[in-house]
Amino acid sequence: VIVIYESVRPQITILWRIPGTTIYRSTKQESSGSFVPNVFIARIGSSLYFANASFVKDMLLAYVSDLEGVNPTEYMVLEMT
Numbered sequence: 001v002i003v004i005y006e007s008v009r010p011q012i013t014i015l016w017r018i019p020g021t022t023i024y025r026s027t028k029q030e031s032s033g034s035f036v037p038n039v040f041i042a043r044i045g046s047s048l049y050f051a052n053a054s055f056v057k058d059m060l061l062a063y064v065s066d067l068e069g070v071n072p073t074e075y076m077v078l079e080m081t
Contacts, residue, residue, distance in 0.1 A: 008052045011045035012059050014067075015079070035071040040064050043079040 015024040016033035024041060025033060042063065048056060064073045 013043040015041040038074040
């Protein structure tokens with residue numbers, strides 16, 4: 001049951017760049033990062049398929065909406081490893 005729950009609701013992590021580098025880290029792990037102007041970057045923690053596509057879409061749109069005042073989004077980059 002836990003495996004099914006985790007695959008239907010994958011972890012989504014917002015990433016930002018560490019200044020002076022080409023390294024991107026989670027906003028929760030790195031406090032001194034900066035957003036790429038007008039670009040929203042996120043990591044999705046599991047495979048995307050029919051059972052979780054709607055959840056992922058809704059969460060990404062909610063994150064973009066929450067960050068609108070900080071970094072208006074024109075482009076979205078998804079890391080799906």
